[in-house]
Amino acid sequence: MSDFEDWARATYRQAGIDVDENELALVELIYAGALNQLEMLDRIDLEEFPARGVDLRHAPKAT
Amino acid sequence: MTHPQDLSLRQQAEAIRRGELSAKDLLEATLERLRSRDSSINSTPVIFDELSQAQISQAPAGPLFGVPITVKDMFALPWRAARNGTSHNLIPAGASGPYRSLRDAGVIVVGIANQHELGIGSTGLYSAYGPMRNPWNPLHIAGGSSGGSAGAVAARLVAGSLASDSGGSTRIPASFCGVVGLKLTYGSVPYDGYFGAATTFSAPGLIARDGGDARMLTAAMLQRPLPQQSGSGLRVGVVREPYWNDVEHEAAELCTKALTLAGWKVTEVKIENLELAGAAFLGRLIAEAGIPSPEVFATVSEPTRALLLAGMLTPARIVPRADRVRAAIRYSLAAALETVDFLAWPTTPSGAPTLEDPWVNLPSGRVPVDMPNVRQNSLANLTGAPAISIPVGLSSAQLPIGLQLLGPWGSEARLLDAAEHIERASDRAFVNLVAPLAR
Numbered sequence: 001m002s003d004f005e006d007w008a009r010a011t012y013r014q015a016g017i018d019v020d021e022n023e024l025a026l027v028e029l030i031y032a033g034a035l036n037q038l039e040m041l042d043r044i045d046l047e048e049f050p051a052r053g054v055d056l057r058h059a060p061k062a063t
Numbered sequence: 064m065t066h067p068q069d070l071s072l073r074q075q076a077e078a079i080r081r082g083e084l085s086a087k088d089l090l091e092a093t094l095e096r097l098r099s100r101d102s103s104i105n106s107t108p109v110i111f112d113e114l115s116q117a118q119i120s121q122a123p124a125g126p127l128f129g130v131p132i133t134v135k136d137m138f139a140l141p142w143r144a145a146r147n148g149t150s151h152n153l154i155p156a157g158a159s160g161p162y163r164s165l166r167d168a169g170v171i172v173v174g175i176a177n178q179h180e181l182g183i184g185s186t187g188l189y190s191a192y193g194p195m196r197n198p199w200n201p202l203h204i205a206g207g208s209s210g211g212s213a214g215a216v217a218a219r220l221v222a223g224s225l226a227s228d229s230g231g232s233t234r235i236p237a238s239f240c241g242v243v244g245l246k247l248t249y250g251s252v253p254y255d256g257y258f259g260a261a262t263t264f265s266a267p268g269l270i271a272r273d274g275g276d277a278r279m280l281t282a283a284m285l286q287r288p289l290p291q292q293s294g295s296g297l298r299v300g301v302v303r304e305p306y307w308n309d310v311e312h313e314a315a316e317l318c319t320k321a322l323t324l325a326g327w328k329v330t331e332v333k334i335e336n337l338e339l340a341g342a343a344f345l346g347r348l349i350a351e352a353g354i355p356s357p358e359v360f361a362t363v364s365e366p367t368r369a370l371l372l373a374g375m376l377t378p379a380r381i382v383p384r385a386d387r388v389r390a391a392i393r394y395s396l397a398a399a400l401e402t403v404d405f406l407a408w409p410t411t412p413s414g415a416p417t418l419e420d421p422w423v424n425l426p427s428g429r430v431p432v433d434m435p436n437v438r439q440n441s442l443a444n445l446t447g448a449p450a451i452s453i454p455v456g457l458s459s460a461q462l463p464i465g466l467q468l469l470g471p472w473g474s475e476a477r478l479l480d481a482a483e484h485i486e487r488a489s490d491r492a493f494v495n496l497v498a499p500l501a502r
Contacts, residue, residue, distance in 0.1 A: 008376060015354070015375065023369060030373040034349070038377065040342040041384040049387035056249035056263060056447030059400075059472045060393045 072222035072276035086129025106214035108192035109175035128169030139256035148180035159256025168283035177211030198498035206236030231440025233268025234452035238410035238465025249447035274482030294484025300332035306408035321455035346385030414462030
């Protein structure tokens with residue numbers, strides 16, 4: 001069993017969800033694709049991206 | 064004699080107002096058309112025969128009195144719970160905020176518009192009611208998640224439909240089915256009784272055959288007049304990478320031709336940090352999606368279940384970073400929109416692919432159509448801005464292509480002005496195209 005499979009199965013077991021091998025293979029494929037994109041967020045410089053309030057109903061207020 | 068559903072939505076409303084057509088006759092003709100025509104596209108799996116007739120006697124004499132529409136399965140109605148494309152009652156029956164706005168304008172809800180289950184898919188392939196098919200070619204997808212709304216309008220079963228949009232769910236099926244789809248500014252109407260209340264991405268959407276009909280529906284939704292102004296002389300910004308460069312050549316070509324016809328001043332613009340938009344959208348969306356109840360989870364399709372399971376594994380550290388990027392991109396977009404009136408690019412990377420093979424071949428490679436669909440549309444959801452998809456012609460495979468316009472927060476009227484300007488500049492050549500199923 002791969003590290004991913006061990007970890008994913010343990011996570012799902014905690015949530016009371018059973019997954020079979022085929023399902024897990026599809027999940028791994030989707031997760032790998034998502035993580036590939038999400039890791040871009042790990043590389044941002046937090047000083048360049050300050051935490052700011054967001055009001056989606058309006059344009060952001062001028063700074 | 065013209066079938067009443069071959070009239071535009073505003074013609075239907077006007078004919079009733081003048082006494083040339085009764086609401087009862089329009090409803091009967093609509094129900095007959097739904098029964099006879101929908102089986103090949105599965106846009107409207109639930110039809111309210113008796114309930115829709117009862118609505119006529121209770122409808123106020125508003126601007127849309129007696130006009131039949133369908134409502135996506137994401138909105139609670141007084142007589143039906145919202146099921147979100149599943150077989151479960153997920154929001155109890157009641158008058159949802161968006162429904163109330165349209166009810167007060169006098170519409171008659173004749174049925175539930177089919178949708179991709181839980182709203183998490185842009186194909187319309189998975190639903191408790193079965194897949195939605197495209198009126199231009201039933202072997203092709205209608206798109207999603209509001210595939211039933213777009214399919215029904217394109218097939219002329221109804222002239223308008225209430226949809227929703229969390230990542231392009233109104234605009235994508237509008238593009239694939241050759242109709243107009245408008246995503247409202249986030250939070251511009253009450254969200255009670257609507258699944259959109261559970262996310263920071265979703266806004267109600269309206270689907271109609273042209274800009275004039277979309278304007279009537281939008282004014283009813285926003286409960287304020289949206290007077291028509293000239294759409295000429297507007298300034299358009301284009302963002303080449305990735306929105307124009309990574310789509311099928313035909314899609315870019317048809318959209319370029321439409322912009323040329325409009326005679327607008329087109330300039331290239333840059334949105335700072337746009338390359339992070341997809342990650343920010345995905346990071347927060349996954350956090351908000353969560354896992355449905357065990358009863359619902361047990362009944363969803365395998366692909367939806369796999370998406371939800373993958374989401375469970377996403378590291379939480381991503382979310383505050385996604386929010387920081389989201390805030391920054393909102394500032395970048397606002398800055399870009401100070402130099403132009405709106406941004407424009409192809410709504411979808413191609414015409415609708417087939418149900419059997421919902422993938423597309425792009426300059427960047429062969430991918431499931433969901434990926435570029437969401438990429439082309441999620442900026443409006445990430446930022447809260449309104450956006451519209453308008454038909455701009457047919458591909459060589461005789462499938463519609465849509466042009467997307469994204470404007471400043473609260474600019475629905477300007478987007479509709481632009482849509483109607485393109486219609487005039489093209490002698491209505493694009494909006495007058497009729498799907499084979501509707502001929």
